[in-house]
Amino acid sequence: MNNDCNMIDKASVDTPIDYPAKQVLILFSLVGTVIGGIILTMIMLLIDISFGYQMVIFSLLIGILPATLTAVYMCYQQIYAEDIFNSPVVFFAGAVSSIIFAMSVIVLINIIIRENFMEFLVWSNLVASLIIMIFVGILGGICAIFAGLCTLPKQTSLPKNRSQ
Numbered sequence: 401m402n403n404d405c406n407m408i409d410k411a412s413v414d415t416p417i418d419y420p421a422k423q424v425l426i427l428f429s430l431v432g433t434v435i436g437g438i439i440l441t442m443i444m445l446l447i448d449i450s451f452g453y454q455m456v457i458f459s460l461l462i463g464i465l466p467a468t469l470t471a472v473y474m475c476y477q478q479i480y481a482e483d484i485f486n487s488p489v490v491f492f493a494g495a496v497s498s499i500i501f502a503m504s505v506i507v508l509i510n511i512i513i514r515e516n517f518m519e520f521l522v523w524s525n526l527v528a529s530l531i532i533m534i535f536v537g538i539l540g541g542i543c544a545i546f547a548g549l550c551t552l553p554k555q556t557s558l559p560k561n562r563s564q
Contacts, residue, residue, distance in 0.1 A: 432467030432547035469497035494544025
């Protein structure tokens with residue numbers, strides 16, 4: 401009976417810690433959204449764009465979808481906080497998810513306002529949209545790095561069994 405308990409202890413020591421995916425999803429989505437809202441608000445203040453609290457709430461609501469998409473990718477890849485600066489994966493995950501979301505919002509808004517997608521395909525609209533998507537991509541990548549530093553788990557090594 402005692403040997404069985406020792407075998408269970410050895411097995412539990414040698415197995416890696418499970419990745420806290422649910423915690424990463426929730427925290428990364430919320431923290432990434434808040435960081436993005438703060439950075440966007442600071443940029444608007446620097447440019448001297450007048451806005452009210454509605455714009456801050458709007459940026460928080462808009463940022464939750466790309467932040468959640470980035471968090472899903474982080475959980476899928478099981479990225480730890482120590483890996484953030486070793487690999488550009490976190491930056492690109494945040495940038496790509498933000499660009500995808502920005503592109504769909506821009507196209508959707510143009511379809512709703514103009515009621516014709518072909519008018520959106522005018523060169524001036526495409527250049528302005530490209531500039532917006534590049535800005536949003538950089539902002540999403542920076543937010544992903546900061547949110548990852550705050551929310552991703554630290555990689556810990558389990559102590560080895562001394563009796564072996």
